[in-house]
Amino acid sequence: MAKPMDQITWQELEIGAVVVEVGNSTQYETGSWRSERPVVEKEKCIKCMFCWLYCPEGCIHEAEEGHFEADLTYCKGCGICAAECPVKCITMIGEEK
Amino acid sequence: MGKVRKGVEVSIAIADAVAQADVDVIAAYPITPQTHIVEHLSEIVANGELDAEFVPVDSEHSAMSVCCGSAAVGARTFTSTSSQGLALMSEIFFIAAAMRLPMVMALANRSLSSPLSIWNDHSDVMMVRDAGWICIFVENGQETYDNIFCAFRMSENPEVMLPVAVNLDGFILTHMIEPVEYEDDELIRKYLPAFKMKNALHPDNPVSMGCFGMPEIYTETQMNREVGVRNSYPHILKAWEEWARLTGRQYRPIETYRADDAEYCIVTMGSYGETAMEVVDALRDEGEKVGVVKIRLWRPFPLDEFRSAVLGKRHLVVVDRAITFGGQGGPVATDLRSALYKKDGAPTIVNYVAGLAGRDVSRKDFRNIILEGKKKAEAGDTEGFTLYGLRG
């Protein structure tokens, strides 16, 4: 778990500032960016996985019963999954502020 | 190869040393006066005498980039350049040190354009003074050959992890045939352990190198670097001590000649040291209490060794081989004045710049520089610098 950027001391850095913690960007929760989120109508979903394929964040994952849903920790609400769903079972709804 | 003493062009000796060091990757672009080094290396590889990848790059910028990639996967890496080539690769030269990528460069010192000049001075290495490389200066063929091995040992040391430049005067050394004692392969193998890099790029241990730094963290990365450079110092000394133990040839960050009881000294860096020593011998016979202080390790600067060599002396005549335009004179004198600032017993410093772009500095010229320099020091004429031999 990397410390917040502004708390790291010079002694804590690796030689050459190499980052050895693989894929630790998962600490940064981009979900706070969005103003809309995708909602899936499970009955219409055909489990084709195109939403998973087209997500630029790679944050759509398999949920129960083989459906796929966005991990809201990272989902930026871009709407690509909704636009690309072949059966239009995903709707983007506004986040409550 | 067994231990053998031969007369050899210094460029060839460098290539032979690189081969004995069992380098993995050579990436270099030809530029006068380094060409014989890379030509001989490509010959050695072509004949199967060295198993390495000789990468014939499209420019010096690509040469240093290839070296960074090679070092990043933990391969033993060598390159060589001069002057304009160093200038072109300077972007990546700085990055190599910042990213702590071990490699060795034979830097055949040559003056920078403009005007174009293929001849020797130190303006090229002074341009990258602040890059964070370890910089060694050599005076003759033997020192050049030896320090290739020392450089690899220093560079790849896990406590160091810094690129090393071995500076040799272009043409004056690169194209000179000198007596060099080659050590045998067994000794080299003993001296140079295999390169094992902690976080080398490899799918078994994925790391990210060269992430970008926001203001909140950049300062800390620079301190980490600075401490890294300073902490390399004892390991530089150890590398030289170990070489001395095996070969009897000892190198030191500051080397002096007849300086212990000298009243004043001439300070040189590079091949000028040899001529200075001869002139000092002659002057001593005339009753001058003069000595030579030679800077072998330019960066990290050996502050303590330098101070103990010169504190208590009356004057230093510092011979620079480059100018810092609009500054206080030559870069070496500027550094030395700074090193002695407010120190008790600090000698007066007089700065001469001589031998720009390979203009010959003869024994007579050295004699003039030393004696005139002493006069200037005694008269308190210590501002700026004197461009020796200037017409007009």
Place this chain on the structure above:
Amino acid sequence: MAKTSVSSPKNVERAEYFAPGHRACQGCAEALAVRLVLKALGKDTIVAMATGCMEIISSPLPLTSWRVPWIHNAFENPAAVISGCEAGMKAMMRKGKLPAKKINFVGMGGDGATADIGFGPLSGALERGHDMIYICYDNEAYMNTGIQRSSSTPYGASTTTSPAGKKSIGQHTQKKNMVEICAAHGIPYVATACPSFPFDLLEKVKKASETPGPAYIHILSVCPTGWRIQPADAIKYGRLAVNSCVFPLYEVVDGKHRLTYKPSEKKLIPVSEYLGGQGRFRHLTDKDIEQIQAATTRIYERLLRLSEQE
């Protein structure tokens, strides 16, 4: 569509080598392209990346989105850096310093890094014949620094350094054809791809990986921010680019051109449908669009001929 070994998302590699939490804009098709490319390459991959959008959004110290070994060194040199990694590994494996292993050596850069500042180093790396892949993610401008033009910006596009104005149509030069330039180096594999056609892209990356020697892949990366379209339309616009023949999907295998997708009569659209919805082309007149249509048709028909002849 040329047959691909994977034609359903269900058969696409599940492992994610590009971790979420990266800072790409919403709807960034370049981030999607990187994600898909890495799926095709797998974990035995070393990436050297240029300064640019993908480098910045994926590597803010002390965080990284990369789950494969990755190095960013400078802007113009990923081709040179990765050729150094390849040379170093090759030597070490041959000399027994490292166990032998097939590793993908991949240089990645945007259109600026590839077609402009990195043109020389790329050419050198391709000429030297390293066993490597170079991937250009083409979002058609220097997007990371604020949408400035590159030599890959298409004719008529408005960017911040080629703005449309009273005396200017925006970019007044034609897009530099990096695909043909790389093919002219005589390398064994060159291809265009777009994440809107994901199976074609995955197939081509796999082919590049299996081809000994240098390979070059040019990926059209739709940038909603720079192209002034809705993030949700990023995939749609990639499709429009391909179906209008503005960005044909083809490969050059050992010098032979082959279109991997030819829009059918039903799918084929005029360029106006591609250009129309993008803010960066908003200023174009009908005459400008006719000009672009003529050039597009000419280039595509040449490709068709080459594809059929070779």
